[in-house]
Amino acid sequence: MNLVNLITPARTADADGCAAPPGTVTLVGAGPGDPDLLTVKAVKALQAARLVLYDHLVSPAVLEHLSPDAERIYVGKESSRHTLPQASIIELMVQLARSGRSLLRLKGGDGYIFGRGGEEAQALAAEGIPFTVVPGLTAAQGAAASVGIPLTHRDHACSLVLATGHLRDGQGLDMDWAMLARPRQTVVLYMGVNNLPEICRQLIAHGLSPQTPAALVEKATLPDERCITGTLAELPALALRHQVRPPALIMVGGVVSVRAQLVPSAPPVTAAAAPVHAVA
Numbered sequence: 001m002n003l004v005n006l007i008t009p010a011r012t013a014d015a016d017g018c019a020a021p022p023g024t025v026t027l028v029g030a031g032p033g034d035p036d037l038l039t040v041k042a043v044k045a046l047q048a049a050r051l052v053l054y055d056h057l058v059s060p061a062v063l064e065h066l067s068p069d070a071e072r073i074y075v076g077k078e079s080s081r082h083t084l085p086q087a088s089i090i091e092l093m094v095q096l097a098r099s100g101r102s103l104l105r106l107k108g109g110d111g112y113i114f115g116r117g118g119e120e121a122q123a124l125a126a127e128g129i130p131f132t133v134v135p136g137l138t139a140a141q142g143a144a145a146s147v148g149i150p151l152t153h154r155d156h157a158c159s160l161v162l163a164t165g166h167l168r169d170g171q172g173l174d175m176d177w178a179m180l181a182r183p184r185q186t187v188v189l190y191m192g193v194n195n196l197p198e199i200c201r202q203l204i205a206h207g208l209s210p211q212t213p214a215a216l217v218e219k220a221t222l223p224d225e226r227c228i229t230g231t232l233a234e235l236p237a238l239a240l241r242h243q244v245r246p247p248a249l250i251m252v253g254g255v256v257s258v259r260a261q262l263v264p265s266a267p268p269v270t271a272a273a274a275p276v277h278a279v280a
C-alpha cells in the first residue's frame with residue numbers, strides 16, 4: 001500500500017490566498033464485533049464514508065456497511081505486530097485531513113476506552129482539524145450481555161472497574177492491585193490474557209479469595225465466542241487448557257456466578273478443588 005499516493009497535493013489557496021479548509025475526521029467506535037451492535041449513528045457514518053482507516057479488531061461484517069467504492073486503509077495493531085505504529089497512524093490522519101480529505105477512523109469497541117482514540121483526538125485538536133466522535137459499545141458491555149454476566153448486579157457489586165492488563169511497552173504490570181482487589185467490585189481486564197497468571201496471582205495476594213468467580217470471554221458477540229468460567233485460582237490453567245487467545249476479556253467478581261442462573265447450559269462456578277468447568 002502506498003500511503004503517500006492517498007495524500008492529495010496541498011490544499012489549493014482560494015482567490016484571496018487563503019488555504020481551503022482541512023477535511024474532517026469522524027472517530028467511530030465499531031462495537032465488539034457483532035454488526036447489529038453498531039449504533040445507528042455509526043452505520044450512517046460508515047455508509048457516507050469515502051475514506052476509512054480501520055483497526056485489527058473491526059470485524060469484516062462491520063466493514064460491509066461501507067460503500068463498495070470507499071477507500072479502505074488497514075492500520076491494525078495486534079499485540080505483537082504493528083502494521084503502522086500509532087505515531088504514524090496519527091501522522092497519516094493529520095496529513096490526509098490537511099490535504100483536504102475527510103476520513104472515518106474506525107476502531108473496535110469504543111475509541112475512548114483502551115482504543116487510543118483520545119490520543120488521536122488530541123492530535124487533531126492540536127492541529128485545528130475538525131473531528132466528531134461516535135461512541136461504540138465497549139467489549140465489556142457486549143460480552144456481559146452476550147454471555148450473561150450482569151456486571152453490576154447489586155447482590156454482588158457496587159462498583160465496576162475497567163482496567164488494562166497490558167501496559168505500555170517496557171513498563172510491566174504496574175497496577176494498583178489493592179484497588180483492583182476490593183470486595184463487592186467487578187473487574188474487567190482488557191488485553192490481559194498474556195499476563196493472566198500474574199494478574200490472578202496479584203489479585204489473590206492483595207486479598208481476593210482464590211474462590212472468587214472469574215471468566216474469560218473470547219471473541220465476544222462474534223459467532224465463535226467462548227466463555228470459560230471458574231475460580232480466580234483456576235483461571236490460568238483453564239486458559240491454557242482451552243487455549244484462550246486475544247481478543248479476550250478477563251472478568252472477576254461475584255457477578256460471574258449469576259451466569260449459571262441466566263444461561264441454562266452454564267455450570268455453577270465451583271471451588272478450586274472441584275473439577276473445572278468450561279462452557280463454549
Ligand SMILES: C[S@@+](CC[C@H](N)C(=O)[O-])C[C@H]1O[C@@H](n2cnc3c(N)ncnc32)[C@H](O)[C@@H]1O
Nearest residue numbers: 109110113115138139190191219220247248249
Ligand atoms: C486495544 S483494546 C480495544 C478495546 C476497545 N476499544 C473496546 O472498547 O472494546 C483490545 C482489547 O479489547 C478486548 N476486546 C475487544 N473486542 C473484544 C471481543 N469481541 N471479545 C473479547 N474481548 C475483546 C480484548 O481484551 C482486546 O485485547
